[in-house]
Amino acid sequence: MKQFVVTGCSRGIGRATVEYLLAAGHQVHALSRNKDLQIPGATMHAVDLRSDDSIKAWARSMESSGSVIDALINNAGTLVNKPFVSMERSDFHDMADVNWAGTAMLTQAALPLFSKKAHILNISSMGGYQGASKFPGLSAYASSKGALSILTECLQAELGPKGLIFNALCLGAVQTDMLAEAFPGLQAPVQPATMAQYVAEFALHGHLLHAGQVIPVTLGDPE
Numbered sequence: 001m002k003q004f005v006v007t008g009c010s011r012g013i014g015r016a017t018v019e020y021l022l023a024a025g026h027q028v029h030a031l032s033r034n035k036d037l038q039i040p041g042a043t044m045h046a047v048d049l050r051s052d053d054s055i056k057a058w059a060r061s062m063e064s065s066g067s068v069i070d071a072l073i074n075n076a077g078t079l080v081n082k083p084f085v086s087m088e089r090s091d092f093h094d095m096a097d098v099n100w101a102g103t104a105m106l107t108q109a110a111l112p113l114f115s116k117k118a119h120i121l122n123i124s125s126m127g128g129y130q131g132a133s134k135f136p137g138l139s140a141y142a143s144s145k146g147a148l149s150i151l152t153e154c155l156q157a158e159l160g161p162k163g164l165i166f167n168a169l170c171l172g173a174v175q176t177d178m179l180a181e182a183f184p185g186l187q188a189p190v191q192p193a194t195m196a197q198y199v200a201e202f203a204l205h206g207h208l209l210h211a212g213q214v215i216p217v218t219l220g221d222p223e
């Protein structure tokens with residue numbers, strides 16, 4: 001049995017990943033901003049990735065309960081689909097704040113809590129994968145995910161020598177509320193439970209064969 005931390009657990013891929021890990025007998029600390037959220041079997045934490053105070057309070061509560069993290073799945077993310085011509089500075093900041101900087105700050109706060117050879121798995125996007133097809137309306141989202149992908153490589157270089165292992169999965173389209181809200185009517189070829197199983201199993205085993213890698217996970221052509 002391993003101890004997981006999963007962010008973005010209120011719905012979608014994060015929620016399905018928590019449920020998969022719990023069913024497999026692991027301990028899960030499940031994070032989202034929703035204070036009322038309950039997932040039977042998981043330890044719930046209300047954390048807003050935009051707030052350093054919220055992140056620090058979470059890290060203190062993990063430390064005081066003696067928690068040790070074997071794998072952190074940085075799944076939380078936010079997406080606004082908007083033409084570049086109407087993007088405001090705040091749109092870039094909002095998406096960067098959650099998808100990149102907030103994820104980095106949560107990972108930093110977790111550093112004292114990691115077990116030896118812990119796996120930090122960042123959930124990026126095919127939009128943030130260099131050379132993959134890009135789509136109109138996603139300039140802020142995709143570039144924030146690109147930053148997360150590069151962050152993964154940087155942290156492997158900096159913290160890999162201390163034993164931590166960082167990887168990023170660049171997901172293709174999955175049929176979640178995020179996708180439905182951003183692209184009404186679009187049908188994705190993958191359901192959240194299928195992707196959650198892949199993410200959970202990769203978090204468990206992927207670091208035995210991958211370190212510092214940014215990996216496309218798509219049924220489409222990654223070019």
Ligand SMILES: NC(=O)c1ccc[n+]([C@@H]2O[C@H](COP(=O)([O-])OP(=O)(O)OC[C@H]3O[C@@H](n4cnc5c(N)ncnc54)[C@H](OP(=O)(O)O)[C@@H]3O)[C@@H](O)[C@H]2O)c1
Nearest residue numbers: 008009010012013032033048049076077171173174176178
């Ligand atoms: N669905 C796709 O097609 C697709 C494709 C490629 C990549 N991805 C990535 O996969 C991940 C999961 O996507 P999804 O489709 O499952 O998205 P989703 O249904 O919108 O879920 C996103 C989760 O992130 C949490 N979140 C958002 N803002 C947050 C904040 N400020 N602080 C803490 N948590 C926050 C939300 O929880 P609360 O609102 O309760 O806080 C929610 O649980 C995301 O990183 C997304 O970018 C998705």
